Amino acid sequence: MNVDVCVIGLGYIGLPTAAMFARHGYSVLGVDVKEEVLEKILADGGPAEEPALASLVKGALSDGSLCLGGKPEPADVFILCLPTPLREDKKADLSFVENGMESILPFIKKGDMVILESTVPPGTTEGLIAEMVRGKGFDPCGDLDLVFAPERVMPSNILEELENLDRVMGGLTPGAAERARDLYAAFVKGRIVLTDATTAEFVKLVENSYRDVNIAFANELAVLAMGFGIDIWEAVTIANRHPRVNILYPGPGVGGHCIAVDPYFIIEKSGGSARLMAEARRVNDSMPENVVAEAERLLGDLKGRKVAVLGIAYKGNVGDFRQSPSLSIIERLEERGAVWKAHDPHVTSSPVPLVSIEEALEGVDLIIVATDHNVFLELDPDELGEKVAARKILDTRHILKRNEWESAGWEFQYLGDGKRA
Ligand code: SAJ
Secondary structure (H helix, E strand, C coil), rough: CEEEEEEEEECCCCHHHHHHHCCCCCEEEECCCCCHHHHHHHHHHHCCCHHHHHHHHHHHHHCCCCEEEEECCCEEEEEEECCEEEECCCEECCCHHHHHHHHHHHHHHCCCCCCCCCCCCCCHHHHHHHHHHHHHCCCCCCEEEEECCCCCCCCCHHHHHHHHHEEEEECCCHHHHHHHHHHCCCCCCCCCCEEEEEHHHHHHHHHHHHHHHHHHHHHHHHHHHHHCCCCCCHHHHHHHCCCCCCCCCCCCCCCCCCCCCCCHHHCCCCCCCCCHHHHHHHHCCCCHHHHHHHHHHHHHCCCCCCEEEECCCCCCCCCCCCCCCCHHHHHHHCCCEEEEEEECCCCCCCCCCCCCCHHHHHHCEEHHHHHHHHHHHHHHHHHHHHHHHCCCCECCCCCCCCHHHHCCCCCCEEEEECCCC
């Protein structure tokens, strides 16, 4: 097979990117070092929560425009879509990107383009990536086109956003950025903005940090609202009617592998200057503790009390539990000696034991709604009331209708509603 584009890493960005290029006239090789990832793609096409992606992948596989393999092959363009997790010391773990680069170096030839999509600290493309190709005898600005082209898609709406969002292409040279723009224009309908690689890396991190800081502001307001005796949801909704105010919403904390992680990639390189971002991280990380404090206010001492945690995923309608606040809530309930049970219909393999909704609610003293899954909107307060020991519920996501629960005799509390506290 003559490969135009070789995509390294077939996770939630690599797979849709590979499939999109394949469906738009390119011959694509998708590479993943994990055999089980390749097997799963061959069997299902893609993740269950992205049905459109699964059918796109299946189509590309069946007409041969997309092939899968465990190793790269020579190609004109290499795209790295590898994870960059946060290490224990809150710094970026670039080992997957380094390994990915190592794997393509033997296949790179003069004139090829290498594109990094993984989220990385500012300076990584100009530093680490350029250094690695230099080590192979290439001039990173003359022999090759090196580009940082961050993904921006929202898990659960990937294909739509991959096509329609604006993109930024940061080249080591202006020519490299232009070449990447011409490539992605095959399927990107949004505007493609060109800049240098370090600016593009910074922009990616700033987008998620902006959201983290905004959510931290909302979370701080929620804590203040409890003291002032006001309902933060009412207050934010009213404030947001101002044309230049757009506060996000409080919750049990910020999870996921993007927003809860990316600010650290700036913080680690800031020499202590990224004070606001660091504080926002602390505020958001303190929210699970506030949830448990609220549970204590509703129940008193938590020792031996039965608590149901509904939702392990970091946000609604996805099965991803990375950095999920629910896990911190559970850890804290455990520390306080509470007897907890957890339920999440979207999570298939979980780091904590999960049970059915019936089992989770049986004889509990308190329900904590920790994730905004749509299925929780269908919970029937009358029916649930029969199962629990005490009709008490703490909705940390503001998704349930208080009236319905109160008229069924429940003590109902939204996180951040100081009018009821
Ligand atoms: N959250 C709140 N309050 C809000 C909004 C969100 O507490 O008002 C919480 C969510 O419950 C969740 C966390 O924040 O725990 C993050 O969720 P999210 O939906 O805001 O974002 P992610 O992490 O799923 O995806 C983000 C997106 N970035 C932006 O919106 C700027 C996405 O576009 C990025 O592509 C993705 O990160 C990424 O891969 O970087």
